[in-house]
Each structure stands twice: as C-alpha cells, then as structure tokens.
Amino acid sequence: MANDQRLYDINSACMLVVVSVLLGAFYFQFGLHEDPCPLCLLQRMGMIGVILGLAMNTQFGFHRLHFAAVNLAALVGAMFSIRQVLLHICPVAGEPSGYGDAFFGMHLYSWGVLVFAASILGSSILLTLVNEKPPESTRKQSMFEQIVFHLAALVCFANVVSTFALCSFGPCH
Template identity: 40%
Template sequence: MKLSLGRTAPCVNSLALLGVSGILWFAFGWQLVLQELPCPLCLLQRAGFAMVGIGLLLNVCFGSRPLHYGIVVISALAGMVSAVRQVLLHIAPGDPGFGSPFLGLHFYTWAAVAFFALLVWSGLMLMFDDMASGPESGGRRRPGWLGKLAIAAFLSILLINAASTALECGFGPCPDNPTGYQWLPG
C-alpha cells in the first residue's frame, strides 16, 4: 500500500508556512506590545523559525522535495538547541526566567515544543508525501491563494524581524539583557 498525500501536500506546506509565520508575528507583536526585546538566544530561535520557513517556502514555490524537508529538519534542530539551552539556563528553582510567560510557559519553552513538533511533522511529511506535488522538471509551480498568503505573511515578517534586529543590535553583538534599541533615540 502506497502512502501519499497527493494534491494536499501543497496545501499542508502552505498551512505549515502560515503557522511558522504566525509564530514569528506573535513574538514580534508581543515584543511591541509588552516592550520586551528579544535576547540573543531568542533571536537565534527566531532565526531557526525563519530558516524552517525558508524550507517550507521552497516547498510552496517549487513543490515538495526531500532537500526542502532537510532544510526544515536541520533548522528545527538548530532552533531546538538554542531553545533547550535557554530552558536549561532558567531551570533553577526561583529563577523567574527571561520575559513574561504566555499561558504559563516562557517563549523559549514554547519554541522548544514548536521545534519538536516541526521535526515530527517533517518526518511524517517525508513518509507520506510522494513528492509528486511539484513539476517533475524541478521548476517553479504556481501557488494557490493559500500559498500566496503564506508567502506574503512569511516574507513580510522576515523583513520586519531583520529590521527590528538591526535596530536592536546595530552592527555589534546584541546585549544579553536588552533594554532598548541601539539605533533608536530614547
């Protein structure tokens, strides 16, 4: 029996890209509303989500390929390492953690859970996706409206996060406990 997602793989990849974009949009909104700047490890986790998004973006634009899922897997592993590192930094009793918790957990804990879920999702996609959703020649494919929405959401938050990080850190290393933007007056 052949396991296949058939024509649903592009839709599933678009939804996954929207999910990753949603994570990045939520973190950025939290940063603005609560005025909590991300620490260097938080920025590494955002970079991990951005790289996961690149792999998903390739799937949406060019069709499912093992290489693209490989980018997702390696990026999720890298992001999970930085998230678990931060969890371990704040695991001591009495440590308040970094930033405000959301639903009882800090963002770095949620990031570790999300990266793990992305790893499991990628493994399932590699098992069930017959990789026939894109053109056989390896050329571009035309994403539907959901794919276009996912691409727009992802690319816009990618640019916004890049600009925000540049404003926060400038050209040097980011401060361990950021209190303001280096390139903004105030």
Template identity: 40%
Template sequence: MTQTRAITLNALSLYAVALVLAAAFAAQLVLHELPCPLCLLQRILFAMLAIGPILNIRFGPRPSHYAMSLLAAVAGAVASTRQVLLHIMPGDPGYGSALLGYHYYTWVLIGFIAAIVLLAAVLLFDRQFEDDGAALPPTGGLFAQAAVWLVIGLTAANVVTTLLECGFGACADNPVVYELLKRGV
C-alpha cells in the same frame, strides 16, 4: 498524499511559522519585551524553518527541501533547550513574561520538537514527490503565495527591529533599549 495536498500542507506550515513570528514580534512591540540574543537566534531559526515549505511551494515537494527545514528545527530545538536550561534553577524568574505558564522559549522548544515530528511524518508519504498531473499553478496558488509573502514580510520586520535593537555591534545580553534609537547617537 498527492503533490497538491503537500503544497497545501506546506502553505499551512508557513502560516504556523508566521503565527510564531508574529506572536514574538507582538510581545516585543506591545509588551515592550526586547528579545535577548538567544531569542533572536530562535527567531532566525524559525524563519529558516520556512525555507523548506517555500521551496516546496515554488518548485514542488522534494526530500531535500524537507531536510533543510528538519535541520533548522533541530538547530532551533538545541538553541531553545539551551535557553530553557539557563533558567531551570528554582527561583529563577526566567526571561520575559510567561504565556499559559511557560516562557516563550519553552513554547519555542515545544514548537521545534513538534516541527521535527511533523516533518518526519510528512516524509513518510512518497506520493507527494511524484507529479500528480493536477492543474496546480507553478507557485501553489494565492493561498500558498500569501503564506510565503507573509513569512518573508514578518522576517524582514524582525530583521529591521533587530538592527534597531542591536545596532551594528553585539546585542546586549539583557536588552532594555533600542540601541539605534537612543538619544544622542
């Protein structure tokens, strides 16, 4: 894999992260399902998963950039496994609605495991770390830059809604209202 292809692959991975963040954000706004603290942690870890590809697009592919994403994916898998185990008992309805038979945190676990496997596979291609002399713009081109800004925008929107939901204190275990938007505050 050449450096140019690696940049394109990193941009595609950012679009995948953006899709996950947008789906979670849509469930929050359209279905009125406020995320629990573990759900918020998983969103943060998905945003952290994007740091490696963003750095690869900006500075070129490096093993250390992939390692940062790999660490975020492992932490995300741990957090989502914790939430799956909280709701594994028979008769437990789970938290939030299900999508194709699985709750969002189960899909997130699958996503983080897929990210771990894909990151490990991408690290097998050493040629991406060599300068291939291609006339690639220093920031990866418009396709890659759009992916970077899309993830940054969705992350910022999630931060704003988290602040609205939790206020300046600890988030509720089972949130039902945006704390900063309550009447009389």
C-alpha cells in the same frame, strides 16, 4: 501518492503556524515592550530557517533537501531553546524565574522547544506522504499558498529589520 494540492496546503498551513509564532514574538517585543535576548533572536532565526525550508517546498516542489533544511533549522533552533530553558530551570532564590512574561504558563523559549519539535515531526510526516518529483510547470499555486508565502516573506524581512535596529552591526546585549 501523487502530490496533490492538499499536501501543498498542509505545507502552507505549517508555514503559517511558524509565521504566527514569529508574529506573537513581535507582539511581545513591540506590544509589551520586551526586547528579545540574544538567545531569543537566535531562536527566531531557527524559525525563519524552518519557514525557508517550507517555502522552498511551495515554490520548487517537494524535495528531501527542503525537508532536511526544515529539520536542520528546527534542530538548531531547538538547541538554542533548550539552552535557554536550562539557564532558567533552577532560578536563584528570591529572583523571578524565566526571561520575560509567561504565555499560558510557559515562557516563549519553552514554547520554542515545542514549536521546533513539532516542526521536526511535521516535516518528517510530510516527507513520508509526498512524492519527490518536481512540480509540473503548469501547477498553479492556490490563493492560500500565495498569501502565506507573501506573509512569511514579509514577517521574515521584518525580523531582519527589527534585529538590525536592535543590534546594528555588533553583538546584541
């Protein structure tokens, strides 16, 4: 199957979903004034890794190593999400369960597990659909691809800045 524009748009749509999750985390951080915990920051780094792998597909063409980067970042992020789920699975009597407010009945780290699992599944499905060859030098990115790529770059940079503002050069507490 040739790599037509639809596959690049699907790749960009997947990237937009993960960017939306990071924007939601920003809303919790700045809108609801809930500072992220260290495990939350590590999960964000996993999502940034997923975005980077998907962005490499749009910029350099589909390649199995780009999908491997997505899957590796998603596995690492899922590991941190599952760790946090397990920390809060049996709350102490009389204390609130979980960290932060719930969103549609689940905490953000529980949603993280689902986002990372969907990233692995989506990346694996896309890998079966694409033809691994470098894009033609004449391939023009769609406006959608360009907007999503620049939005993703902005959100990733904002995450780095906000994490540095929160933690400086030392460990986060």
